[in-house]
Amino acid sequence: MTFPDKIVDGDIRSIARGISIVESGGIESDNLLNELYNRNCSYIIGVTGPPGAGKSSLINLLIDEFKHHFRKIAILAVDPSSPFTGGALLGDRIRMQQHAMSESVFIRSMASRGHIGGISGATKDAIKIVSAAGYDLVIVETVGVGQSEIDIVKLSDTTVLILVPGYGDEIQVMKSGIMEIGEVFVVNKSDKSGSEKLATTVKWLLKENYRNKSYLPPVILSSVTNNTGIEDIVKAVLNHKNYIEKNGIDRDKIQERIKDDINILLERKINEFIQHHLKYPENIEKWVNLVISKKSTPYEIIREIKDNMILDIREDI
Amino acid sequence: MDRKIRVLVAKPGLDGHDRGAKFIARALRNAGMEVIYTGIRQSPESIVETAIQEDVDVIGLSLLSGAHNILFPKVVTLLKEKNAGDIIVMGGGVIPVEDISYLKEKGIQAVFTPGTKIGEIVDFINEKVEKRNK
Structure with a gap:
């Protein structure tokens, strides 16, 4: 059996290896993804929210509930890398370790x-790797986000935004970009004071401002400590799934993702091509020195190298 | 290609003393590695399953309760059963000196006891992983 076949067959070690390969990038990753492209059949849920909102703990409880509706569930939990050392302490898993031995759950x-x-x-x-391996539900947990990290929307069919009381007044809620991305809103830690008020504020804001007039996101109160609201979240997600399937939004999303994939590959190719003709990065030191010695400016340099590059490419063709 | 070293730091068995494990986890992160921390009271089975799903190069086991002679070798055996015997296993915690040679015999490639300099552990991992991935 070839390596991609093993992934499709659901072999855990191969799936795990496959993810490492796409994380490392390069030609090996391109080849693997090429083999596995267009096999995606998963429903993708993005779970996002500020640090400490309870994303991992909620997912831990949601897994049991989602098991009634999906055959195999994959969780991809993202945590931040250190910008200084490149290392990372990945701790989302601690909250989900009870599922480590479950055959239908991959974390x-x-x-x-x-x-x-x-x-x-x-x-x-x-996502493409676990999707090719037959996981019909993929849950992506983002790093703890603040006010504008919204990449998750592109990836997911349903985005669940988890909020908690204590992050400031309603102006904070109003200006925050992440408020625009949720399709299911959860106010977690409902056992804490201020949660009802936050839920009311969010409901009011959504009613006034939500971008989509035919779908109003529900606002659900939940508590991991008291194990409440979990079923409601799952119901709301399935409800939204129903909505996007009925209205063909799921197909639009797939189109957008393919467009994105092509754009990223194209950008990379163009960059490699241009860098080759610019002899970049070999030349960057030279250019910096020209600017430091006041012989040129970044603007002049760019104008000049652009003209030279065009000549160079013409000769090449 | 940018392959990061991935390490699973886990505490098998019943003791809840995780200061050492957390210290190691942070130190390895600061050395540029990706560290998965599973928390306390893990079974050898769940440690091995986690290591496979996370595709780690190294498992670091920490134990202070005295059950290391049973639980550390169990992890190595299970890895082999799962066709993952290539994952490097190292141990640490309160381990009597006289047990170390037994553990090494059982496939635990290094045992680091209190007082070990963190640089020693980082060097060990870098060296072993480089050999493994050749």
């Missing part, structure tokens, strides 16, 4: 590796 921790949108650059490719 993988991923480091963000310098990517700033709340997920890692390889998350979308890791």
Whole structure:
């Protein structure tokens, strides 16, 4: 059996290896993804929210509930890499360890590796791996996000935004970009004071401002400590799934993702091509020195190398 | 290609003393590695399953309760059963000196006891992983 076949067959070690390969990038990753492209059949849920909102703990409880509706569940949990050492402490898994031995659950921790949108650059490719392996539900947990990390929307069919009381007044809620991305809103830690008020504020804001007039996201109160609201979250997700399937939004999303994949590959190719003709990065020192010695400016340099590059490419063709 | 070293830090068995494990986890992160920390009271079975799903190069086991002679070798045996015997296993915690040679015989490739300099552990991992991935 070839390596991609083993992944499709559901072999855990191969799936895990496959994710490492797409995380490392390069030609090996391209070849693997090429083999496994267009096999995706998973429903993808993004779970996002500020640090400490209870994303991992909620997912831990949601897994049991989702098991009634899906055959195999994969969790991709992203935590931040250190911008200084490149290392990472991946701790989301601690909250989900009770599922470690479950044959229908696969959990993988991923480091963000310098990517700033709340997920890692390889998350979308890791989804393709588990999807090809037959996981019909993929849950992606983002790093703890603040006000504008919204990459998760592109990846997921349903985005669940987890909020908790104590993060400031309603102005904070109003200005935050992440407020625009949820399709299911959860106010977690409902055992804490302020949660009812936050839920009311969010409900009011959504009613006034939500971008989509034919779908109003529900706002659900939940508590991991008291194990409440879990069924409601699952119901709300399935409800939204129903909505996007009925309205063909799921197909639009797939189109957008393919467009994105092509764009990223194209950008990479163009970059490699241009860098080759610019002799970049070999030349960067030279250019910096020209600017430091006041012989040129970055603007002049760019104008000049652009003209030279065009000549160079013409000769090449 | 940018392959990061991935390490699973786990505490098998029943003791809840995780200061050492957490210290190691943070130190390895600061050395540029990706460290998966599973928390306390893990069974050898769940440690091995986790190591496979996370595709780690190294498992670091920490134990202070005295059950290391049973639980550390159990992890190695299970890895072999799962066709994952290539994953490097190292141990640490309160381990009597006279037990170390037994553990090494059973496939635990290094045992680090209190007082070990963190640089020694980082060097060990770098060296072993480089050999493994050749």
